[in-house]
Structure formats: C-alpha cells, structure tokens
Amino acid sequence: MSFLDALLYSLAGMAVVFFALVLLMCIIKIMTAVGDRAERRAAPAAAAPAAAPAPAPADRPLAPGTAGEVKLYDTDPRTAAMLMAIVADEMQAPLNELRFISIREVKEN
Amino acid sequence: MSIVDTLGRLAQTSGFYMLAFSWRQLVMIVIACVLLYLGLVKKFEPLLLVGIAFGMLLTNLPGSNMYHPELWDAYIAGQLRLTDIIHDGGLLDILYIGVKSGLYPSLIFMGVGAMTDFGPLLANPKSLLLGAAAQLGIFAAFLMAIGIFGFDPNVAASIGIIGGADGPTAIWLTSKLAPDYLAPIAIAAYSYMALIPLIQPPVMRLLTTKEERETKMEQLRPVSKKQKILFPIIVTIFVCLLLPSVAPLLGCLMLGNLFKESGLTDRLSDTAQNALMNIVTIFLSTSVGATAVADRFLNPRTLFIILLGLIAFEFATIGGLLLGKLMYKLSGGKINPLIGSAGVSAVPMAARVSQMEGARANPSNFLLMHAMGPNVAGVIGSAVAAGFLLAVFGG
Known part of the structure; x- marks a missing residue:
C-alpha cells in the first residue's frame, strides 16, 4: 500500500469515527430534549395537588416507612x-x- | 539398554538439555521474568501483565508443548479445523480459541460496560468529540507503520490500534488481522496504559498554557435514570447499524452497561464485572502471552511496534488536547482543554491524569468527572475505529 493510500484510509477512518460519535452526540441531545420536555409536562400536573393546603396533622406523624421513634x-x-x-x-x-x-x-x- | 543410556535419553528429553541449544527461548524466559517483575513489583497493570508474562514463560519452556503456532498457521491457511486443534493442541492452544474467536475481548467489554458510568458523557455530550479526536493516535501510527517502517496494512492497522489505549480492542483487532503480532501489540498496549501518568503530562503541559490548565468547569447537570437506561440500547442500534463489524465489542459493552443501569439485573451486572471478568482475564492474559514464541517475538519488528505504540499514545493525547483547546476558545474559556487528553480511553487512568494536571495548575480545580466523559467516549471511539479497520482490512 502506498503512503497516499494509507493517508486516505486514515482520513476516512477519522471521518467515520467523528461521524459515529457526532451522530451519538445528536442522539443524546435529542434524548435529553425529549426527556426535559416530558418532565416539564409532568411538573404542572404534580404541582397542582401539591398546591392544595395540606390538613394539619393532629400529632407529629412518623416518616413514611419508619420503624418507630428513637x-x-x-x-x-x-x-x-x-x-x-x-x-x-x-x-x-x-x-x-x-x-x-x-x-x-x-x-x- | 544400560542405565547410563536410559539416563542419557532422559536427560535429552529434559527442558534444560533443549534450552542449551535454544538461546532464543532462554532470552524469552528472561523477558518473561522481567515482565513478571514489572507486574508484581512495579505494579504495571498486574492483573493482565502477570498473566501475559506467565503465558510467555510457559510457551517458551522447551518441551512443554502448551502452544503450537504452526497449528494456528495451518488453521488460518484453511488446512486444519478447530476440532483438529482441540485434538492435537496443548492447553494454551485450547485457551487461545477464545482469543481467536474474539470471545474473550467481547466478554471483557461486557464487564467494562457493567463497571462504566456513562453519566458524565450524557451530561456533556460534547465529550464525544474529544473521544473522537483522541483516535488520531490510531491513524497516525497506522500511517507511520506503512510509510516509515513498511509494515503490511493489516499489521499497520493492528499497530495503530495500540493508540486506542484499550487492551481488549487491541487484542480483538490484532487476533483477526495480524495474529503473529498479538503478543508484542498486547504487551505494548497494556504497558503504555500503565505508563499513562508518565506519557501524558509532558505533552499536556507543552500544548496548553497555564491559564488554560487553570480553567474551572461548571458542575455537570444531573442525568436521569431513564436516559442512562436508554443510552446503551440506542448506541447499540445506531452504531452497530452504521458499522456492523463493531457489534461484538460495542454490543457486549452496552449489554454490560444495561445490566448495570437497569437496576433489575444486579446479579448479572455483578457477575459480568467480577466473576466473569476475572475468569476471562486469566484465560485472555495467559493465552495472549503464549503467542510470544521466541522465533516470532525476537524480531527487530517487535522494537518498531513498541516504538510505534508510544507514538500512537502521544498522538492520541495531542489529538484530544488540540480539540480541547479549540473547544476552550469556542466556549469562551469554559472548557478546560486538559480533559481532551482523557479521550484516549485507558479508563479511568487518563481521566485521573487530567484531574492531577488540572489540580496542579489550580488546586481548587476538580476535572475528574468532566474528564470521565471524554474517557468513556474514547472507549466507544476506539471500538468504532477498530470496526472501521476490520471492515477495511479484514477481507
């Protein structure tokens, strides 16, 4: 193989590596954007019940899942x-x- | 037959007698002992180097008949089948089947995947560019191997992959393209990975200014569990469709990662990253070491491979750093170029070196998590580069 051919293969190799990883970068960005949008949509729905005033507890309740007081x-x-x-x-x-x-x-x- | 004749014949079948007529094997035994010293005393990648050195020792003990390169030559030439090798070969021939078939490197990648957190990469996807740039070492060494040293393209591609700084990838590609050169390439790859803290810092200081090295980076954004689970699935689909030849390595890497991230397969993740990884490491290291038979290893070309391996590592570091500098400029000084050098793979050693150099310039600098992004991107990048080389030169 001549040096010129090797150089062309090297350039093609670097191009393939960059292409694959840039493609991945774009996919991650899309994935993040979709995830963020879904979170934003879910946030108002979750905030609505939270906005309602919670009834005052008669006594200090135990934390969920707790196994008694220490x-x-x-x-x-x-x-x-x-x-x-x-x-x-x-x-x-x-x-x-x-x-x-x-x-x-x-x-x- | 007299007792003297019997003793004489017994002496002639002993390894000591045979060693007297084979200085090459004696030299290989000395080299194996030096490598054992480096692994056990200097702690250079001991988990692999000890096995490689011991395999080298076993294969070069005259009369041990544990590994037969001539059987593998006949297998490659199509004159023998694997069943013939199992029938006629030694213990290390049988273990070597896992190398030849690409089984061990792929299983090691599964364990690596189960141990890898792609969170820093998902938090900062631009890291992938640094992981790509650091593959410059692979192609620079490939070019020099052909242009300066006159290696065949297959061998040059295998030498170049040392620059990927990823042992299993180097073994996987070399076992397919240039099996005769497996031992020197694997030894060079693992030795230079262990020497990363010595190889990289001078280049890092040379190519960056103090101001650049002092750059503090913003904290990474949190990454959701859902993203971490989706990532291995999406990478497998897209990258393996783009470059099918990389599927065994990348598929196993991502399967291991999915075991880890799903949270439902903890037992499998634990097995992949501990028991399976340890078993495969033993088989892989000893059988790779066994390929270092005296007649093939003691060759001036081995020295060229060692030299080209070092060049590959340096160019890989330079590639990552130069793109890091460009990103520093384009981001208005928000990205520390030192994280670029971590794109060479060698997880997590290269990321640690970035952290150390960053902290050296500015003690309040914490680059480790930022460097882990390019570091794991480098693993994917070197696997893609190996897939490309296999697709082009694998016939």
Missing part, C-alpha cells in the same frame, strides 16, 4: 441520623427495616 440522649439529631445510616450500611439492610430504640452518647468518666 429516643436520643446527649446526641443531636444530625449525629443520630449519621449513626443510623452507618449501621444500616454495615448491616446491608434498608434503614426503614431497622428499629432503633435509643441512642446514647457514652461518656468516659
């Missing part, structure tokens, strides 16, 4: 949330399937 002793809610997430991760179990009774900070004397 009592905190000398522990702030942020630390407690972090500890529960770590325990759930270590046990490979969903957080809402675990029941925490209480979290207490152990202080050294």
Whole structure:
C-alpha cells in the first residue's frame, strides 16, 4: 500500500469515527430534549395537588416507612441520623427495616 | 539398554538439555521474568501483565508443548479445523480459541460496560468529540507503520490500534488481522496504559498554557435514570447499524452497561464485572502471552511496534488536547482543554491524569468527572475505529 493510500484510509477512518460519535452526540441531545420536555409536562400536573393546603396533622406523624421513634440522649439529631445510616450500611439492610430504640452518647468518666 | 543410556535419553528429553541449544527461548524466559517483575513489583497493570508474562514463560519452556503456532498457521491457511486443534493442541492452544474467536475481548467489554458510568458523557455530550479526536493516535501510527517502517496494512492497522489505549480492542483487532503480532501489540498496549501518568503530562503541559490548565468547569447537570437506561440500547442500534463489524465489542459493552443501569439485573451486572471478568482475564492474559514464541517475538519488528505504540499514545493525547483547546476558545474559556487528553480511553487512568494536571495548575480545580466523559467516549471511539479497520482490512 502506498503512503497516499494509507493517508486516505486514515482520513476516512477519522471521518467515520467523528461521524459515529457526532451522530451519538445528536442522539443524546435529542434524548435529553425529549426527556426535559416530558418532565416539564409532568411538573404542572404534580404541582397542582401539591398546591392544595395540606390538613394539619393532629400529632407529629412518623416518616413514611419508619420503624418507630428513637429516643436520643446527649446526641443531636444530625449525629443520630449519621449513626443510623452507618449501621444500616454495615448491616446491608434498608434503614426503614431497622428499629432503633435509643441512642446514647457514652461518656468516659 | 544400560542405565547410563536410559539416563542419557532422559536427560535429552529434559527442558534444560533443549534450552542449551535454544538461546532464543532462554532470552524469552528472561523477558518473561522481567515482565513478571514489572507486574508484581512495579505494579504495571498486574492483573493482565502477570498473566501475559506467565503465558510467555510457559510457551517458551522447551518441551512443554502448551502452544503450537504452526497449528494456528495451518488453521488460518484453511488446512486444519478447530476440532483438529482441540485434538492435537496443548492447553494454551485450547485457551487461545477464545482469543481467536474474539470471545474473550467481547466478554471483557461486557464487564467494562457493567463497571462504566456513562453519566458524565450524557451530561456533556460534547465529550464525544474529544473521544473522537483522541483516535488520531490510531491513524497516525497506522500511517507511520506503512510509510516509515513498511509494515503490511493489516499489521499497520493492528499497530495503530495500540493508540486506542484499550487492551481488549487491541487484542480483538490484532487476533483477526495480524495474529503473529498479538503478543508484542498486547504487551505494548497494556504497558503504555500503565505508563499513562508518565506519557501524558509532558505533552499536556507543552500544548496548553497555564491559564488554560487553570480553567474551572461548571458542575455537570444531573442525568436521569431513564436516559442512562436508554443510552446503551440506542448506541447499540445506531452504531452497530452504521458499522456492523463493531457489534461484538460495542454490543457486549452496552449489554454490560444495561445490566448495570437497569437496576433489575444486579446479579448479572455483578457477575459480568467480577466473576466473569476475572475468569476471562486469566484465560485472555495467559493465552495472549503464549503467542510470544521466541522465533516470532525476537524480531527487530517487535522494537518498531513498541516504538510505534508510544507514538500512537502521544498522538492520541495531542489529538484530544488540540480539540480541547479549540473547544476552550469556542466556549469562551469554559472548557478546560486538559480533559481532551482523557479521550484516549485507558479508563479511568487518563481521566485521573487530567484531574492531577488540572489540580496542579489550580488546586481548587476538580476535572475528574468532566474528564470521565471524554474517557468513556474514547472507549466507544476506539471500538468504532477498530470496526472501521476490520471492515477495511479484514477481507
């Protein structure tokens, strides 16, 4: 094969690579635009019920999927949330399937 | 027959005796040990290099009869069938069937797909252009292999694919176009991939200004789950229709990715990226190493291949960087050109190098996720380039 032929094959190869990836780029852009439009259409429908005033709860309800309330002793809610997430991760179990009774900070004397 | 004769004949059948008359095999054993040292001690792509080096060691032990290149020559010439090779071949001949058929690289691609997050690419589709530009290395090396070193087009195409910085793609194409050169090409590809942190930074600093390297990029937009699921399906349909020869590689890559993203096939995704990937890596690396038989490997052309491989990597980096610079100008300084060098594939090493160089210029710069886009685009780009070369030179 001559150098000129090789050069032409190289140019054709680069053109094919660019064509394939530009085609993909266009497809992704179309996919994103279609997805965004669908989301925008769904947004007003979802916003309408949300706009209605929610009835005030008689008592503070538990979060959906929660497995009861946890009592905190000398522990702030942020630390407690972090500890529960770590325990759930270590046990490979969903957080809402675990029941925490209480979290207490152990202080050294 | 006396005991002395018996012992004499026994000695003549030993590998040590045969080695005394075959300095080439001795040299190959030394090379295999050097590669084992690089893999085990220097940690150069150990998952593959150790297997390749050990396969090389096994195939060059005189009398081991584990791999027979002459059987494969006869198979390529149409004088033997695969059943004959299974019947007459050694262990490594049987393992090599998976390389020859393109099975192992495709299965490895399935595992790679199951491990890859195309989110950064979907968030910034322009990354695909950088992945395309970085394929310049493939065609630059192909051109030099023909124009300067006088290689046949098939071999030149296989050498060029080293610039794709993608081991399975290089093995897949070479096993079909130039099987005799499989070992040096695979070794060059994996060695340079391990050396990316040394190869790329000088070129990156040379081709970019400090101001360009300091560019901070905006955070990527979030990508929906639906988009991530649709992407592998759409890529498979469009790219495989455009270039059917790339279907085994790209199809498996996208199937693995669909396993990961669907959220319904976690077991399959886990198998593809762990158990299957590990098993295939063992088979692939040892059988590729086995093709490094002394008579074929110890050739000045092997040195040319190693040199052309380095040139391919450098040109791939240059291609990505130059388009990155152009995008920097066109975007009004919003795109850091350093992410262009990640288009060479070598996931995720090349993206890490972009991150390191960006952070070196500006410690508050976080380019990793931005560089992952061109990085995974490079995988698709090199597969497309391999498909093109196979379609043109595969007969």
